[in-house]
Amino acid sequence: MNRMIFVNLPVVDLGKSMRFYEALGFVNEPKFSDETAACMVWSENIFVMILTHPKWATFTDRPIPDTGSSEVALCLSCESRDEVNAMAEAAGKAGGIIDVNPVQEHGFMMSRSFADPDGHVWEPMWMDPAAAESGPPAEAAA
Template identity: 55%
Template structure:
Protein backbone atom coordinates (compact mmCIF):
# COMPACT_ATOMS: atom_id res chain seq x y z
CA UNK A 1 0.00 0.00 0.00
CA UNK A 2 1.20 3.50 -0.83
CA UNK A 3 2.17 5.60 2.19
CA UNK A 4 -0.29 8.44 2.56
CA UNK A 5 -0.89 11.40 4.83
CA UNK A 6 -4.34 12.55 5.93
CA UNK A 7 -4.42 16.10 7.27
CA UNK A 8 -7.53 16.50 9.44
CA UNK A 9 -8.84 20.05 9.80
CA UNK A 10 -11.70 21.26 11.99
CA UNK A 11 -14.00 23.53 9.99
CA UNK A 12 -17.03 25.62 10.87
CA UNK A 13 -18.92 24.97 7.61
CA UNK A 14 -18.15 21.74 5.71
CA UNK A 15 -19.88 22.86 2.49
CA UNK A 16 -18.11 26.25 2.43
CA UNK A 17 -14.72 24.65 3.14
CA UNK A 18 -15.32 21.96 0.52
CA UNK A 19 -16.07 24.62 -2.10
CA UNK A 20 -12.91 26.53 -1.11
CA UNK A 21 -10.66 23.49 -1.49
CA UNK A 22 -12.33 22.46 -4.75
CA UNK A 23 -11.58 25.97 -6.09
CA UNK A 24 -7.90 25.28 -5.34
CA UNK A 25 -7.92 22.06 -7.36
CA UNK A 26 -8.56 19.50 -4.60
CA UNK A 27 -10.95 16.73 -5.62
CA UNK A 28 -13.75 15.66 -3.29
CA UNK A 29 -13.68 11.93 -2.53
CA UNK A 30 -17.34 10.97 -2.15
CA UNK A 31 -16.38 7.64 -0.53
CA UNK A 32 -14.80 9.55 2.37
CA UNK A 33 -17.40 12.28 2.66
CA UNK A 34 -20.60 12.81 4.63
CA UNK A 35 -22.51 15.79 6.03
CA UNK A 36 -19.98 15.80 8.91
CA UNK A 37 -16.91 15.96 6.71
CA UNK A 38 -15.38 15.99 3.25
CA UNK A 39 -12.43 13.94 2.11
CA UNK A 40 -10.39 16.07 -0.27
CA UNK A 41 -7.64 14.67 -2.51
CA UNK A 42 -4.56 16.76 -3.32
CA UNK A 43 -2.49 13.90 -4.71
CA UNK A 44 -2.32 10.13 -4.50
CA UNK A 45 -0.49 10.45 -1.19
CA UNK A 46 -1.97 13.62 0.34
CA UNK A 47 -5.56 13.89 1.50
CA UNK A 48 -7.25 16.59 3.59
CA UNK A 49 -10.20 15.72 5.79
CA UNK A 50 -12.49 18.70 6.44
CA UNK A 51 -14.38 17.77 9.60
CA UNK A 52 -17.09 19.76 11.35
CA UNK A 53 -16.17 20.65 14.92
CA UNK A 54 -18.46 18.07 16.53
CA UNK A 55 -17.06 15.21 14.44
CA UNK A 56 -13.45 16.42 14.82
CA UNK A 57 -13.96 16.42 18.61
CA UNK A 58 -14.65 12.67 18.56
CA UNK A 59 -10.95 12.14 17.74
CA UNK A 60 -9.47 14.20 20.58
CA UNK A 61 -10.19 15.37 24.11
CA UNK A 62 -8.22 18.57 23.48
CA UNK A 63 -9.82 21.95 22.88
CA UNK A 64 -10.21 22.77 19.20
CA UNK A 65 -8.23 25.89 18.40
CA UNK A 66 -9.47 28.86 16.44
CA UNK A 67 -6.92 28.80 13.63
CA UNK A 68 -7.67 32.48 12.91
CA UNK A 69 -6.00 33.43 16.22
CA UNK A 70 -3.86 30.43 17.23
CA UNK A 71 -1.37 28.51 15.13
CA UNK A 72 -1.38 24.76 15.59
CA UNK A 73 0.31 23.56 12.40
CA UNK A 74 1.77 24.92 9.19
CA UNK A 75 1.23 22.69 6.18
CA UNK A 76 3.28 23.19 3.03
CA UNK A 77 2.45 22.26 -0.56
CA UNK A 78 5.22 22.03 -3.13
CA UNK A 79 4.79 22.87 -6.81
CA UNK A 80 6.63 22.19 -10.07
CA UNK A 81 6.80 25.85 -11.10
CA UNK A 82 6.53 29.44 -9.94
CA UNK A 83 3.44 29.79 -12.14
CA UNK A 84 1.72 26.98 -10.22
CA UNK A 85 2.47 28.77 -6.92
CA UNK A 86 1.00 31.96 -8.37
CA UNK A 87 -2.08 30.06 -9.60
CA UNK A 88 -2.98 28.51 -6.25
CA UNK A 89 -2.55 31.84 -4.46
CA UNK A 90 -4.85 33.46 -7.02
CA UNK A 91 -7.38 30.64 -6.61
CA UNK A 92 -7.25 30.93 -2.80
CA UNK A 93 -7.88 34.68 -2.89
CA UNK A 94 -10.65 34.20 -5.45
CA UNK A 95 -12.35 31.55 -3.31
CA UNK A 96 -12.46 33.71 -0.19
CA UNK A 97 -9.10 32.88 1.36
CA UNK A 98 -6.54 35.40 2.51
CA UNK A 99 -2.81 35.73 2.02
CA UNK A 100 -1.03 36.25 5.37
CA UNK A 101 2.36 36.11 3.66
CA UNK A 102 2.79 37.32 0.12
CA UNK A 103 4.82 35.33 -2.36
CA UNK A 104 8.56 35.97 -2.12
CA UNK A 105 11.16 35.10 -4.75
CA UNK A 106 14.37 34.08 -3.00
CA UNK A 107 15.95 32.82 -6.20
CA UNK A 108 16.38 29.19 -5.16
CA UNK A 109 12.93 29.14 -3.52
CA UNK A 110 9.65 30.83 -4.40
CA UNK A 111 6.51 30.83 -2.31
CA UNK A 112 4.26 32.35 0.30
CA UNK A 113 1.23 31.36 2.34
CA UNK A 114 -2.55 31.42 2.02
CA UNK A 115 -5.23 30.88 4.62
CA UNK A 116 -8.51 29.01 4.22
CA UNK A 117 -11.83 30.42 5.54
CA UNK A 118 -11.21 28.79 8.94
CA UNK A 119 -7.72 30.28 9.29
CA UNK A 120 -5.69 27.15 8.48
CA UNK A 121 -2.42 28.24 6.87
CA UNK A 122 -0.98 26.53 3.82
CA UNK A 123 2.59 27.42 2.88
CA UNK A 124 3.46 27.17 -0.80
CA UNK A 125 6.83 26.64 -2.42
CA UNK A 126 8.73 25.92 -5.57
CA UNK A 127 12.42 25.05 -5.22
CA UNK A 128 15.03 25.31 -7.92
CA UNK A 129 15.85 21.69 -8.87
CA UNK A 130 19.54 22.57 -9.28
CA UNK A 131 19.68 23.98 -5.73
CA UNK A 132 17.85 20.92 -4.40
CA UNK A 133 20.39 18.65 -6.10
CA UNK A 134 23.27 20.62 -4.57
CA UNK A 135 21.89 20.05 -1.08
CA UNK A 136 21.41 22.11 2.10
CA UNK A 137 24.69 24.03 1.83
CA UNK A 138 23.50 25.58 -1.44
CA UNK A 139 20.27 26.66 0.27
CA UNK A 140 22.16 28.27 3.14
CA UNK A 141 24.49 30.13 0.76
CA UNK A 142 21.62 31.30 -1.41
CA UNK A 143 19.60 32.44 1.62
CA UNK A 144 22.58 34.45 2.91
CA UNK A 145 22.90 36.39 -0.37
Protein backbone atom coordinates in the same frame (compact mmCIF):
# COMPACT_ATOMS: atom_id res chain seq x y z
CA MET B 1 1.91 0.33 -0.08
CA ASN B 2 3.07 3.89 -0.65
CA ARG B 3 3.17 6.10 2.41
CA MET B 4 0.43 8.67 2.48
CA ILE B 5 -0.48 11.68 4.59
CA PHE B 6 -3.96 12.53 5.80
CA VAL B 7 -4.15 16.06 7.15
CA ASN B 8 -7.19 16.42 9.43
CA LEU B 9 -8.64 19.92 9.83
CA PRO B 10 -11.66 21.13 11.82
CA VAL B 11 -13.98 23.38 9.81
CA VAL B 12 -17.03 25.47 10.67
CA ASP B 13 -18.90 25.09 7.36
CA LEU B 14 -18.21 21.82 5.53
CA GLY B 15 -19.80 22.91 2.23
CA LYS B 16 -17.92 26.22 2.17
CA SER B 17 -14.66 24.43 2.92
CA MET B 18 -15.26 21.85 0.20
CA ARG B 19 -15.89 24.61 -2.35
CA PHE B 20 -12.73 26.42 -1.18
CA TYR B 21 -10.49 23.37 -1.62
CA GLU B 22 -12.11 22.45 -4.94
CA ALA B 23 -11.29 25.98 -6.19
CA LEU B 24 -7.62 25.19 -5.43
CA GLY B 25 -7.66 21.97 -7.44
CA PHE B 26 -8.43 19.44 -4.70
CA VAL B 27 -10.92 16.72 -5.66
CA ASN B 28 -13.52 15.30 -3.30
CA GLU B 29 -13.40 11.54 -2.70
CA PRO B 30 -17.05 10.68 -1.97
CA LYS B 31 -16.19 7.21 -0.60
CA PHE B 32 -14.69 8.93 2.45
CA SER B 33 -17.11 11.84 2.73
CA ASP B 34 -20.47 12.36 4.40
CA GLU B 35 -22.40 15.20 6.07
CA THR B 36 -19.75 15.44 8.84
CA ALA B 37 -16.51 15.11 6.89
CA ALA B 38 -15.04 15.31 3.41
CA CYS B 39 -11.91 13.78 1.98
CA MET B 40 -10.24 16.28 -0.36
CA VAL B 41 -7.49 14.77 -2.52
CA TRP B 42 -4.41 16.78 -3.52
CA SER B 43 -2.40 13.88 -5.00
CA GLU B 44 -2.29 10.11 -4.88
CA ASN B 45 -0.52 10.37 -1.51
CA ILE B 46 -1.89 13.58 0.05
CA PHE B 47 -5.41 13.82 1.47
CA VAL B 48 -7.04 16.58 3.50
CA MET B 49 -9.86 15.46 5.76
CA ILE B 50 -12.06 18.43 6.59
CA LEU B 51 -14.19 17.66 9.62
CA THR B 52 -17.10 19.51 11.19
CA HIS B 53 -16.45 20.60 14.77
CA PRO B 54 -18.74 17.86 16.19
CA LYS B 55 -16.94 15.23 14.11
CA TRP B 56 -13.55 16.62 15.20
CA ALA B 57 -14.65 16.28 18.82
CA THR B 58 -15.02 12.52 18.35
CA PHE B 59 -11.24 12.29 17.79
CA THR B 60 -9.91 14.51 20.58
CA ASP B 61 -10.89 16.39 23.71
CA ARG B 62 -8.34 19.12 22.91
CA PRO B 63 -9.85 22.50 22.05
CA ILE B 64 -9.95 23.80 18.50
CA PRO B 65 -7.67 26.88 18.24
CA ASP B 66 -9.29 30.12 17.17
CA THR B 67 -8.67 31.30 13.61
CA GLY B 68 -6.04 33.82 14.74
CA SER B 69 -3.77 31.11 16.16
CA SER B 70 -0.64 29.82 14.49
CA GLU B 71 -0.34 26.12 15.14
CA VAL B 72 0.91 24.64 11.89
CA ALA B 73 1.75 25.69 8.33
CA LEU B 74 1.04 23.10 5.66
CA CYS B 75 3.35 23.29 2.66
CA LEU B 76 2.41 21.93 -0.77
CA SER B 77 4.97 21.60 -3.52
CA CYS B 78 4.11 23.07 -6.90
CA GLU B 79 5.69 22.52 -10.31
CA SER B 80 6.40 26.19 -11.04
CA ARG B 81 6.40 29.72 -9.69
CA ASP B 82 3.30 30.33 -11.81
CA GLU B 83 1.51 27.46 -10.08
CA VAL B 84 2.42 28.92 -6.65
CA ASN B 85 1.04 32.30 -7.65
CA ALA B 86 -2.06 30.79 -9.27
CA MET B 87 -2.85 28.77 -6.14
CA ALA B 88 -2.47 31.79 -3.86
CA GLU B 89 -4.65 33.93 -6.11
CA ALA B 90 -7.28 31.16 -6.36
CA ALA B 91 -7.33 30.94 -2.56
CA GLY B 92 -8.05 34.67 -2.33
CA LYS B 93 -10.85 34.46 -4.89
CA ALA B 94 -12.36 31.45 -3.07
CA GLY B 95 -12.62 33.23 0.28
CA GLY B 96 -9.18 32.70 1.78
CA ILE B 97 -6.72 35.37 2.89
CA ILE B 98 -3.55 35.46 0.79
CA ASP B 99 -0.02 36.25 1.93
CA VAL B 100 -0.76 35.88 5.65
CA ASN B 101 3.01 35.37 5.99
CA PRO B 102 5.65 37.26 4.01
CA VAL B 103 6.31 36.00 0.49
CA GLN B 104 9.54 34.00 0.48
CA GLU B 105 11.81 34.55 -2.54
CA HIS B 106 15.23 32.92 -2.56
CA GLY B 107 15.95 32.57 -6.27
CA PHE B 108 16.21 28.77 -6.20
CA MET B 109 12.86 28.54 -4.38
CA MET B 110 9.83 30.66 -3.54
CA SER B 111 6.63 30.37 -1.57
CA ARG B 112 3.50 32.26 -0.69
CA SER B 113 0.90 31.59 1.95
CA PHE B 114 -2.82 31.77 2.49
CA ALA B 115 -5.32 31.02 5.21
CA ASP B 116 -8.40 28.98 4.37
CA PRO B 117 -11.83 30.13 5.64
CA ASP B 118 -11.10 28.49 9.02
CA GLY B 119 -7.67 30.10 9.39
CA HIS B 120 -5.57 27.03 8.51
CA VAL B 121 -2.35 28.26 6.87
CA TRP B 122 -1.12 26.71 3.62
CA GLU B 123 2.13 27.50 1.81
CA PRO B 124 2.36 26.59 -1.86
CA MET B 125 6.05 26.47 -2.77
CA TRP B 126 8.32 25.83 -5.74
CA MET B 127 11.94 24.73 -5.63
CA ASP B 128 14.32 24.49 -8.58
CA PRO B 129 14.77 20.74 -9.18
CA ALA B 130 18.58 21.20 -9.29
CA ALA B 131 18.47 22.74 -5.80
CA ALA B 132 16.30 19.90 -4.58
CA GLU B 133 18.98 17.44 -5.75
CA SER B 134 22.10 19.27 -4.57
CA GLY B 135 20.79 21.48 -1.76
CA PRO B 136 20.47 25.27 -1.69
CA PRO B 137 23.26 27.48 -3.05
CA ALA B 138 25.91 28.34 -0.44
CA GLU B 139 24.80 31.97 -0.25
CA ALA B 140 21.24 30.89 0.58
CA ALA B 141 22.41 28.71 3.48
CA ALA B 142 24.28 31.59 5.15
